[in-house]
Amino acid sequence: VKTIRLITVKTRWKAGGIATGALACAACAAAAFPASVAFAKTVQFTENASLHLTGSSGALLVEAGTARGTYNCAVTARFKINSTSRISGTFTVYPKGGSITGTASGRIVVAGRIAYYGGTMTISKGSGSFAHVHPTTIGVSGTIDRRTYALTVKTNGTLHV
Amino acid sequence: MRRHPIIAAAVLALLAMAPSARAAQRVRLHASLYPNRLGASTTIGFAFTIAGTGPSGVPAPLRAIDLHFPGGMSLGSSTLGLAYCQPAPLLTDGLESCSRNAVLGYGSGAVKVATSQGVVSERAAITALLGPPNPQHVEVLFYAEAVTPIAAQLVFPGAVLDDQAPYGTLLDTTIPLISTWPGGPDVSVTNFSSTVGPKNLTYSERVGGRTIRFQPTGIKIPRTCPRGGFPFAAELRFVDGSEVRTRTSVRCPRG
Numbered sequence: 001v002k003t004i005r006l007i008t009v010k011t012r013w014k015a016g017g018i019a020t021g022a023l024a025c026a027a028c029a030a031a032a033f034p035a036s037v038a039f040a041k042t043v044q045f046t047e048n049a050s051l052h053l054t055g056s057s058g059a060l061l062v063e064a065g066t067a068r069g070t071y072n073c074a075v076t077a078r079f080k081i082n083s084t085s086r087i088s089g090t091f092t093v094y095p096k097g098g099s100i101t102g103t104a105s106g107r108i109v110v111a112g113r114i115a116y117y118g119g120t121m122t123i124s125k126g127s128g129s130f131a132h133v134h135p136t137t138i139g140v141s142g143t144i145d146r147r148t149y150a151l152t153v154k155t156n157g158t159l160h161v
Numbered sequence: 162m163r164r165h166p167i168i169a170a171a172v173l174a175l176l177a178m179a180p181s182a183r184a185a186q187r188v189r190l191h192a193s194l195y196p197n198r199l200g201a202s203t204t205i206g207f208a209f210t211i212a213g214t215g216p217s218g219v220p221a222p223l224r225a226i227d228l229h230f231p232g233g234m235s236l237g238s239s240t241l242g243l244a245y246c247q248p249a250p251l252l253t254d255g256l257e258s259c260s261r262n263a264v265l266g267y268g269s270g271a272v273k274v275a276t277s278q279g280v281v282s283e284r285a286a287i288t289a290l291l292g293p294p295n296p297q298h299v300e301v302l303f304y305a306e307a308v309t310p311i312a313a314q315l316v317f318p319g320a321v322l323d324d325q326a327p328y329g330t331l332l333d334t335t336i337p338l339i340s341t342w343p344g345g346p347d348v349s350v351t352n353f354s355s356t357v358g359p360k361n362l363t364y365s366e367r368v369g370g371r372t373i374r375f376q377p378t379g380i381k382i383p384r385t386c387p388r389g390g391f392p393f394a395a396e397l398r399f400v401d402g403s404e405v406r407t408r409t410s411v412r413c414p415r416g
Contacts, residue, residue, distance in 0.1 A: 083235050084322065
């Protein structure tokens with residue numbers, strides 16, 4: 001088992017969801033890892049992302065997008081602001097060769113148009129090349145533009161692939 | 162320090178008098194959803210009517226209102242409050258100090274005070290605004306502006322908190338004591354109403370150098386309606402130590 005340190009700062013996600021975005025970042029980082037180092041079991045990462053709204057159903061907001069920067073990865077996310085201070089959702093990222101799905105939840109602080117959130121996201125399962133991704137919980141924080149529901153996401157942690 | 166025994170005696174005397182002043186209050190809560198359609202963005206309306214059971218009909222001064230909103234209806238799902246307002250400038254300079262994008266809704270209030278000359282009434286316009294960010298809760302500021310017979314402005318805060326089922330949100334509002342004149346009685350709130358939602362609201366934003374006006378989206382009504390309708394409840398606490406609980410519901414929309 002080899003531990004590889006992977007730090008990517010200011011990677012931009014052109015479109016996507018909320019807490020999902022952060023999740024997506026982590027998953028992308030893992031997915032995009034070169035095949036030559038596929039033996040890596042642990043990836044430590046830091047990512048930034050931005051995502052946007054694509055649809056809604058009641059209080060459920062749907063977001064999708066693409067990660068850009070060091071890694072490119074499609075993302076979809078569904079989330080809900082459950083209460084005055086809680087947010088939760090699910091996400092799926094589509095790295096080359098498979099997909100990774102998970103859940104995210106956190107607290108939000110409303111500051112007018114911008115709301116700040118912080119919490120965790122948990123990778124629950126993968127498919128294709130990522131069928132054996134380990135369930136992992138990662139810290140996530142960012143902002144929500146309450147007018148457009150555009151998101152920024154910051155996440156860092158360790159991923160087991 | 163020597164005054165403490167005197168103060169204590171005075172407090173005891175007041176407590177001894179309390180039973181005669183502890184007349185129960187009667188409170189009626191009315192709630193509405195406009196529009197009332199499952200899954201729709203709505204404006205929530207709520208109104209209290211408070212009456213005393215004494216001969217003047219004037220209730221004891223109100224100290225606090227805990228208002229419970231139905232589950233599944235969260236301010237966070239709306240675009241209400243795209244700016245926030247600071248309470249100190251609001252009190253000093255009025256609504257001009259705040260962005261219109263901070264307005265959450267409008268309402269009205271009425272107060273009464275019993276004097277030797279009879280009961281004096283005053284009405285006030287209420288504006289509900291988003292308060293400054295708070296890590297523990299969403300803060301709402303109620304700005305009350307009265308004109309006659311006395312011109313007065315008042316800001317009182319409410320904390321929006323998570324609530325227990327069947328409710329989803331609790332608005333915990335503290336009402337400051339409002340004295341009439343030095344040494345005079347405090348005024349009593351007899352009516353208080355407000356909306357929280359896009360009805361009558363217009364926000365604006367700059368897009369490409371132009372100002373765009375738009376109506377914010379309101380709190381979303383859940384896609385299913387609980388049996389008995391959407392529940393609202395309130396606890397009101399008064400200066401005389403009494404507490405009144407009341408509840409109501411908004412009927413489920415047809416179809």
